Structures are given as structure tokens and as C-alpha cells.
Amino acid sequence: MTLSTSTHLTARSRSNTYSKTPKVAIARFAGLKSVGVAPAASVSFKSRSVALAASASRTACATATTAGFKVALLGAAGGIGQPLALLLKMNPMIETLAVYDLADVTPGVAADLSHINTPCKVTAYKGQDQLAGALAGADLVVIPAGIPRKPGMTRDDLFNINAGIVKSLIEGVAANCPNAIVNIISNPVNSTVPIAAEVMKKAGCYDPRKIMGVTTLDIVRANTFVAEAGGVAVSDMNVPVIGGHAGTTILPLLSQASPSVAVADPAAMTTRIQNAGTEVVEAKAGAGSATLSMAYAAARMAESVLLAKTGEKNVVECTYVESSLVEGLPFFSSKVVLGPEGVAEFLPLGELNDLEKAGMEEMRELLTKNIEAGIAFVADNA
Numbered sequence: 001m002t003l004s005t006s007t008h009l010t011a012r013s014r015s016n017t018y019s020k021t022p023k024v025a026i027a028r029f030a031g032l033k034s035v036g037v038a039p040a041a042s043v044s045f046k047s048r049s050v051a052l053a054a055s056a057s058r059t060a061c062a063t064a065t066t067a068g069f070k071v072a073l074l075g076a077a078g079g080i081g082q083p084l085a086l087l088l089k090m091n092p093m094i095e096t097l098a099v100y101d102l103a104d105v106t107p108g109v110a111a112d113l114s115h116i117n118t119p120c121k122v123t124a125y126k127g128q129d130q131l132a133g134a135l136a137g138a139d140l141v142v143i144p145a146g147i148p149r150k151p152g153m154t155r156d157d158l159f160n161i162n163a164g165i166v167k168s169l170i171e172g173v174a175a176n177c178p179n180a181i182v183n184i185i186s187n188p189v190n191s192t193v194p195i196a197a198e199v200m201k202k203a204g205c206y207d208p209r210k211i212m213g214v215t216t217l218d219i220v221r222a223n224t225f226v227a228e229a230g231g232v233a234v235s236d237m238n239v240p241v242i243g244g245h246a247g248t249t250i251l252p253l254l255s256q257a258s259p260s261v262a263v264a265d266p267a268a269m270t271t272r273i274q275n276a277g278t279e280v281v282e283a284k285a286g287a288g289s290a291t292l293s294m295a296y297a298a299a300r301m302a303e304s305v306l307l308a309k310t311g312e313k314n315v316v317e318c319t320y321v322e323s324s325l326v327e328g329l330p331f332f333s334s335k336v337v338l339g340p341e342g343v344a345e346f347l348p349l350g351e352l353n354d355l356e357k358a359g360m361e362e363m364r365e366l367l368t369k370n371i372e373a374g375i376a377f378v379a380d381n382a
């Protein structure tokens with residue numbers, strides 16, 4: 001990655017500008033009517049995205065990126081990969097987007113994206129023998145590769161196929177860009193993140209700050225559903241979701257929703273958020289799982305990671321990482337402050353109510369099993 005002082009300053013001053021005066025900044029970048037924006041990074045993705053995308057396509061960044069990052073997207077031709085590639089192409093912090101997939105359509109996806117008049121340059125890599133090229137020099141590697149669920153399946157049912165895919169891609173990361181931050185979307189995330197950690201350990205380059213499971217869609221969903229229930233503007237809503245990314249391991253902290261919303265039936269709301277992925281799988285009736293909302297969520301996470309890499313402060317996201325926050329659960333998703341090297345600080349879980357405390361206990365067995373399965377997979381497949 002090349003990061004000149006001037007481009008670095010451009011990124012910082014822009015984000016500082018709109019974190020201080022978001023309404024003015026949005027109106028200026030996007031030519032849109034101003035919208036309400038909360039100041040914390042974890043709830044201001046909408047404002048950041050609108051401003052970043054609009055600035056990339058219309059104004060200040062028409063010929064140059066602002067931070068010069070390289071992002072490698074592994075699984076770029078798939079259901080999540082394609083819309084995610086589009087959103088990443090619109091991010092002015094990304095100078096090079098390397099799209100990698102096994103599918104024959106991969107060069108076509110790259111050609112298609114490359115016609116979009118944003119500064120990010122798109123490069124195509126098809127097939128295992130081109131993985132090294134996709135990864136060389138990457139600052140961030142985003143992995144949606146793998147197969148999706150069909151109705152009646154749990155995320156665990158994907159383990160047999162996706163575990164091997166993630167293992168081999170992370171071996172590529174270890175060999176070609178061991179210092180990159182990695183965002184893992186491939187399910188079951190509760191196991192694929194421990195798999196990635198074990199692979200990096202074996203290669204002697206594990207940095208727990210850099211291997212992150214993307215749980216952002218759980219927060220996106222919780223924000224949407226709680227805002228709807230409370231009659232609050234969805235752009236203002238921020239609901240932390242902790243634990244993992246499967247069934248009962250997804251634990252929304254409704255008591256910590258900001259702004260505070262009195263949800264009529266918190267247990268039912270918790271269940272809806274936990275089952276939201278399954279809701280989409282069933283609605284798609286065999287044609288896959290969430291792709292568009294997942295791409296949106298992963299783009300938000302990637303943007304937060306890159307923003308933190310530019311030196312932006314107070315970038316907060318929930319993410320599933322190696323953690324010592326909860327005894328007995330060595331991988332756990334919670335609110336973290338992101339910094340240039342990945343996770344910079346774990347924020348406390350805060351006060352949980354009785355429902356949430358019960359949820360913590362309920363998830364233990366499943367999350368432990370998921371973590372152990374990931375660790376055992378790498379040990380058994382040396």
C-alpha cells in the first residue's frame with residue numbers, strides 16, 4: 001500500500017469534517033437533503049457511506065483515491081461477492097480492488113466493475129494459481145467465499161465444505177499478505193474464524209487483532225427491526241449484538257439500544273434477530289441466503305476497518321474475534337474500537353438485564369462447540 005501524506009490527510013480531514021458537521025458534509029458531497037446522523041462511528045455508517053460514495057463518484061475524488069488501500073475480495077463472483085465488490089468499488093479509500101474467484105465469470109465481473117467511473121482500480125484473478133497475485137500487498141482481505149444455506153440447514157451444515165475453503169484461502173493470506181486485516185463472512189463464522197486463527201498460528205504469523213468475523217449484519221438487522229418497533233428513525237438506531245453469528249449465539253443487547261426503545265416483547269424481538277438469516281433463506285426458497293444485506297453489512301465493516309487504518313479515532317464495531325472478555329469463550333463478538341492494526345481496544349459488555357444474562361448462558365454450549373470444531377479441523381487437516 002502506498003499512503004502519501006497528502007492523501008492520508010485528505011481522508012482524515014474529510015471524515016473529521018463530517019463527523020463534526022455531518023449534515024453540511026452530506027449535503028455538500030451528495031447534493032442530498034441533510035439527514036440526521038449520530039456522531040459515533042458505529043452508528044454513522046450511513047452518513048459515511050453516502051458521503052464517501054458520492055464523493056468518489058461526483059466530486060473531490062474523481063481522479064484519485066484518498067488513502068491508497070488494496071482490498072482483496074475472495075469469492076468475488078458469488079451472491080455476496082458481486083454486490084460487495086460494487087460497494088467496495090464505490091469506496092474512495094480503496095485504490096485497488098482485487099477480485100478473486102474460481103468461477104469463469106470472474107474476469108467479466110472485474111470488467112463490468114471497471115467501467116464504473118470511480119477511482120478504484122479493479123483487477124481480476126481467477127483460479128487457485130492466481131490467488132497469490134490477488135493477495136500480494138493487500139491491506140484488507142474480505143472473504144465471502146463458500147456455499148450458502150438452503151432451507152432446513154443450519155450454518156453448521158456448511159462446515160464440511162466451507163471450513164476447507166477458508167483454510168486454504170487463509171493459507172494464501174499467511175503466505176502472501178500476513179500483515180493484512182482479514183474480514184471473514186464465510187459461514188459458519190463461529191468456526192471459520194478459529195480456523196483462520198489456527199492456520200495463521202501454524203504459519204507463525206497470527207495477530208489476533210487482525211482476524212475478524214463479520215457479524216455486522218446482525219447489528220444492521222437489529223437496528224432495522226428495533227427502529228421499526230419503536231418508531232425511531234433507523235439511521236439513528238444503534239443496537240449492539242454480541243456472542244457469535246448463529247442461532248442463540250446471536251445476542252442483541254436490546255437494553256443498550258441507543259436511542260433507548262421500549263420493545264414490547266424483548267424475547268420475541270431477540271428471536272426475530274437470531275432467526276433473521278433463516279428468514280431470508282426460507283424466503284429465497286432454495287436459491288441461497290442473504291446476499292444484498294450481507295454485502296451492505298460487510299461493506300460497512302470494511303469501511304470501518306479502512307477508516308481506522310487511516311488513523312481515524314473512535315471507530316467502533318461489533319466483531320467476532322479472539323477475546324478474553326467472557327471466561328470460557330475464547331472467541332466472542334463484542335464492541336471493539338478499531339485502530340490501524342485492527343482491534344485496538346475491547347469495550348466492556350456493559351450491564352445486561354435478566355433476559356440478556358440468560359441469553360449469555362444459553363449460547364455457551366453451542367459457541368464452545370463451534371469454536372472447538374474450528375480448532376479441531378485445523379489440527380486434523382494438517
Ligand code: LMR
Pocket residue numbers: 148149155187217245276277278280281289290294
Ligand atoms: C445471514 O445471517 O444471513 C448469513 O449468515 C447467511 C445465513 O446462512 O443465514
